[in-house]
Amino acid sequence: MRWKRTRGSAEMKRIILLALVAALLAAFFAFDLGRFLTLDALKASQTQFAAQYAATPYLVMGAYFVIYVVVTALSLPGAAVMTLAGGALFGLATGTLLVSFASSLGATLAFLAARFVLRDAVQNRFGNRLAAINAGIEKDGAFYLFTLRLVPAFPFFVINLLMGLTPIRTRTFYWVSQVGMLAGTLVYVNAGTQLARIDSLAGILSPGLVASFALLGIFPLIAKKIVAMAQARKVYANWPRPRRFDRNLVVIGAGAAGLVTAYIAAAVKAKVTLIEGHKMGGDCLNYGCVPSKALIRSARFVKQAHDAEKLGMTRAAIEYDFADVMARVRRVVRTVEPHDSVERYTQLGVEVVEGQAMITSPWTVEVNGQTLTTRAIVVATGAAPLIPALPGLADVRHYTSDTIWSLTKRPQRLIVLGGGPIGCELAQAFARLGCQVTQIARSGLMGKEDPDAAGAVEAALVADGVRVMKGTDTLRCENADGEQRLWLRRDGRDEALPFDALLLAVGRAPRTEGFGLEALDIPLTRARTLETNAWLQTRYPNIFACGDVAGPYQFTHTAAHQAWYAAVNALFGGIKRFKADYSVIPWVTFTDPEVARVGLSETDAKQQGIAVEVTRYELDDLDRAITEDATHGYVKVLTVPGKDRILGVTIVGAHAGEMLSEFVLAMRHGLGLNKILGTIHPYPTWAEANKYAAGEWKRAHAPQKLLGWVARYQAWMRG
Numbered sequence: 088m089r090w091k092r093t094r095g096s097a098e099m100k101r102i103i104l105l106a107l108v109a110a111l112l113a114a115f116f117a118f119d120l121g122r123f124l125t126l127d128a129l130k131a132s133q134t135q136f137a138a139q140y141a142a143t144p145y146l147v148m149g150a151y152f153v154i155y156v157v158v159t160a161l162s163l164p165g166a167a168v169m170t171l172a173g174g175a176l177f178g179l180a181t182g183t184l185l186v187s188f189a190s191s192l193g194a195t196l197a198f199l200a201a202r203f204v205l206r207d208a209v210q211n212r213f214g215n216r217l218a219a220i221n222a223g224i225e226k227d228g229a230f231y232l233f234t235l236r237l238v239p240a241f242p243f244f245v246i247n248l249l250m251g252l253t254p255i256r257t258r259t260f261y262w263v264s265q266v267g268m269l270a271g272t273l274v275y276v277n278a279g280t281q282l283a284r285i286d287s288l289a290g291i292l293s294p295g296l297v298a299s300f301a302l303l304g305i306f307p308l309i310a311k312k313i314v315a316m317a318q319a320r321k322v323y324a325n326w327p328r329p330r331r332f333d334r335n336l337v338v339i340g341a342g343a344a345g346l347v348t349a350y351i352a353a354a355v356k357a358k359v360t361l362i363e364g365h366k367m368g369g370d371c372l373n374y375g376c377v378p379s380k381a382l383i384r385s386a387r388f389v390k391q392a393h394d395a396e397k398l399g400m401t402r403a404a405i406e407y408d409f410a411d412v413m414a415r416v417r418r419v420v421r422t423v424e425p426h427d428s429v430e431r432y433t434q435l436g437v438e439v440v441e442g443q444a445m446i447t448s449p450w451t452v453e454v455n456g457q458t459l460t461t462r463a464i465v466v467a468t469g470a471a472p473l474i475p476a477l478p479g480l481a482d483v484r485h486y487t488s489d490t491i492w493s494l495t496k497r498p499q500r501l502i503v504l505g506g507g508p509i510g511c512e513l514a515q516a517f518a519r520l521g522c523q524v525t526q527i528a529r530s531g532l533m534g535k536e537d538p539d540a541a542g543a544v545e546a547a548l549v550a551d552g553v554r555v556m557k558g559t560d561t562l563r564c565e566n567a568d569g570e571q572r573l574w575l576r577r578d579g580r581d582e583a584l585p586f587d588a589l590l591l592a593v594g595r596a597p598r599t600e601g602f603g604l605e606a607l608d609i610p611l612t613r614a615r616t617l618e619t620n621a622w623l624q625t626r627y628p629n630i631f632a633c634g635d636v637a638g639p640y641q642f643t644h645t646a647a648h649q650a651w652y653a654a655v656n657a658l659f660g661g662i663k664r665f666k667a668d669y670s671v672i673p674w675v676t677f678t679d680p681e682v683a684r685v686g687l688s689e690t691d692a693k694q695q696g697i698a699v700e701v702t703r704y705e706l707d708d709l710d711r712a713i714t715e716d717a718t719h720g721y722v723k724v725l726t727v728p729g730k731d732r733i734l735g736v737t738i739v740g741a742h743a744g745e746m747l748s749e750f751v752l753a754m755r756h757g758l759g760l761n762k763i764l765g766t767i768h769p770y771p772t773w774a775e776a777n778k779y780a781a782g783e784w785k786r787a788h789a790p791q792k793l794l795g796w797v798a799r800y801q802a803w804m805r806g
Contacts, residue, residue: 140176148177152189159193160200162244166190167275174276182276183269190272191265194247198260201251209252211696221254228255229263236267243268319628326448334358334461336657337452339444339602342369343643344634345467346427347650348657353436357658360461361437362444362454368427369469370635371643373420374489379512381419383677385412386519390551390679397716409497409520416492446603449627463629463657466617467650468602470595470635475504479564483571485589488513498522498588502573504561505592506532508676511544513590515678518551525554525584527561527575533676536737537688543720543739544678564589597636614638621666623653631657642674671755675744680720683743685751686735687725699725699734702760702787704780706740711771717741722780724750724760731759731784742773749777760784 140147155169170190173182210221224231232255235246250260336352338345341363352359366373385407395403425431429439442455446466452459472487474480486494488509499522503514506528518524526532526548532555533541545555562574562581572583597616609625610618616638623631633653634646652667673685692699702725707718720740726733736750753763764781768774 136172136176148181148185151176152185155186155189156193156196159190159244159247160196162197162247166243170272170275174280179273179277179280182280183273186272186276187265187269190243190268191261194243194264194268195257195261197244197247198251199257201248202257206252211698224253224255228253229259232260232263233267236264236271322627323449326450329450329460332450332460332462334360334438334459336360336463336465336654337362337444337459337461338465338467339446339452340369340467340469340598340634340636341367341427341432341439342467342469342634342646343371344469344636344646344650344653345369345465346432347647348465348467348633348654349432349437350435351651351654352658353432355658356436359437360440360452360459361432362440362442362452364441364443367429367432367439368424370471370489372423372427374492376643377420377423378416378492379488379509379516380677381416382412382516383512383679385415386516387679389521390519394716410495412520413492413494444602446607446630449607449629463631465650465653465657466602466604466625466630466632466636467634467646467653468598468636469646470597470641472591473594473596474591475561475593477561477564479566482566483564483573483589484587485564485591487591491590494588498586500586501525501588501590502527502584502586503590503592504573505594506530506534506557507592507594508533508678510590510592511548511676511678513592514553515548515551518548518553523554524552525556525586527556527559527573529558529560531557533682536676536682536684537690537723539721539723540682540684540688540737540739543680544676544682547679547719595635595641597638599636612638622656622660622664623649623667624656628660629657639669640672640674642672645669645672671751673747673751675747677744680717680740681738681743683738683747684736685747686733686754688735688737689723689725691735692725697734698728700728700784701725702780702784704776704783706776709771709773709776709779711773711775712740714771715741722746722776724780724784726760726784729788731761731781731788732757733759738776740773740776746773746777749774 136147151169151173155166155173157163158166158169170186173186176182177185228250232246232250236243335357336348336359338349338352338359338361341349341361345361345363346368349359349361371377389405389407392403392405395401429441432439440454445453446464447453447458449464450460450462452461452464472489474487491513497520498517501514501517501522501524503510503517503524503526506526510526510528511532514524514526531541532545532548536544548555556575556577559575559577562576565572565574565583570585571587571589572585573589574581574583576582597614599611599615599617604617607627607630609627609630612618617625617632617636619625619632619637623633623637625632631653633649635641637649649667652665656664671685673683675684676682687695687697687699689699689701691697701723704722706712706720706722709718712718712720717740720738720743722740723737724733725735733750733754736747736754738746740746749763753759760781763777764785766778768778
């Protein structure tokens with residue numbers, strides 16, 4: 088209730104302020120007060136004002152200051168004439184002093200009014216699109232504002248109002264305005280001292296003077312570049328730069344990010360060396376995407392056989408050896424290996440070196456006793472599974488998503504620690520292969536997804552025999568009397584769970600140690616990723632990072648996406664740089680049902696205060712889903728209220744990952760639901776669900792009034 092009263096009070100204050108401003112503006116125009124703020128009026132009254140100033144100088148200066156502040160705060164026309172009056176009445180020194188402070192104070196009042204009345208509404212409605220602008224203003228707002236203040240071609244009142252909608256601090260806005268407007272103030276006040284010679288306001292600013300201001304406006308950008316060069320010079324101060332380089336680029340890590348970086352570099356004829364200390368292909372090929380999806384496929388077949396009656400079969404007997412299933416997983420990895428092999432990348436023009444890389448300076452990398460000199464370095468060292476600090480862990484049989492593939496004997500009792508995508512995928516797969524699986528999550532499952540999507544996954548896990556334990560804290564492991572146990576606490580009670588194998592799936596940590604990054608003092612973020620700027624540069628402008636080690640996402644496809652920016656910026660940054668674009672990032676959790684996501688979720692929208700319209704299409708209405716007895720799931724689309732512009736999509740169901748691509752394409756290229764609805768989709772396919780979701784949105788926005796007139800027309804045509 089207190090929040091509601093506070094919110095209501097703020098709304099009332101906004102209304103009062105708007106009413107007051109509107110009344111003042113109405114009075115200004117109703118009484119034609121603008122006639123006093125013209126050049127002719129100023130010239131006609133100059134003698135009278137001068138006499139009054141001579142009689143009561145402080146009163147005149149005070150009145151002038153207040154009027155100037157009001158004119159500027161209300162963004163009224165006439166500020167230029169007021170500035171001239173300052174020079175005509177008070178002279179260059181006093182006039183400049185009065186105008187400088189009055190204009191800055193008035194501008195700040197206009198800035199605060201815009202912020203109070205409009206900022207929350209604008210940020211709530213367009214916050215997602217303004218995120219990049221807000222970040223830029225928070226980092227370099229003083230530079231941007233100073234640049235605009237130096238160029239009189241930009242209307243100052245517009246700058247005041249627009250800056251009020253951004254996160255720039257009020258104190259920063261004031262002092263930058265004070266300094267930035269000083270040059271223009273001096274020109275106008277000085278012109279005012281020669282008022283008799285001025286025939287028009289346009290005559291004050293000659294083309295040469297405007298050009299000079301434009302050059303002044305570029306100065307902060309030049310200064311920023313100079314500062315950046317000075318900072319870089321300082322960073323490199325203790326590192327001798329080679330006179331020449333053996334290579335254009337050295338890439339450390341041959342996972343998805345490193346492979347794509349090296350591929351692009353070779354494609355543009357750069358001399359590139361790719362260094363890998365373990366296995367080509369990185370985690371995705373050897374421990375992640377490829378083996379897990381191979382295991383999921385085998386487990387899904389077992390599930391389908393168990394559900395044979397649903398497809399009209401009396402029964403389907405199935406026999407399998409767990410060792411054979413795991414052997415198939417390893418065989419699949421070997422089949423894909425040539426795509427990421429040393430031989431393939433050597434043929435592409437990449438020099439591949441197998442060994443441990445050590446960055447010894449910003450331009451040198453040591454590997455196998457050899458020192459490589461390079462103009463740029465890309466760190467793509469990936470991430471590794473997190474090992475929790477669990478007492479007794481070393482005494483029990485435990486695995487991670489990297490080591491679980493070494494299993495040859497099925498664990499009868501498997502505990503999966505972690506409720507994220509990896510934990511959910513593997514818990515379901517092993518349960519379908521006959522393991523008694525207990526999945527333990529500190530909070531809930533699939534925490535980054537909407538509750539309905541997470542609920543669908545949890546229901547499927549339970550149906551497959553997984554015991555899901557949420558709200559649980561793990562205490563310790565023990566190996567006593569030949570039995571392994573995990574002690575945990577739930578609802579204030581301690582409980583011991585016996586197990587044969589423990590799978591740790593509590594997240595992944597970026598690999599930042601052991602490559603010489605510490606000696607270069609390259610900072611890390613709170614997430615322990617390498618700190619990079621928008622161009623993926625680290626503290627050293629020629630050292631870049633991409634993939635899991637850079638964040639903010641830990642997906643193979645985002646690693647490859649970042650790799651393009653890292654490669655191009657590293658090789659051509661002196662000519663043209665590109666900011667990494669994370670505006671449309673999809674991801675899929677390959678449980679059954681799958682959960683596919685791109686853009687905002689409902690939870691995201693609520694947390695960020697973004698107004699959205701939700702359209703939902705249930706798969707139990709889709710013919711293809713009915714024929715395959717896979718009707719559980721939905722397509723959920725978030726759009727701008729009243730418009731078909733897509734802000735986010737969540738799909739839950741079979742083949743959700745494949746269905747999502749159409750929405751990713753639409754969002755990336757600004758296509759709305761009307762375009763999807765107008766596209767022919769083959770029948771019967773899963774992708775038709777996308778079109779039907781668009782149709783649901785269209786029906787909700789049908790022009791009812793127009794349809795009413797159409798109905799009358801049709802009735803009239805029938806006679």
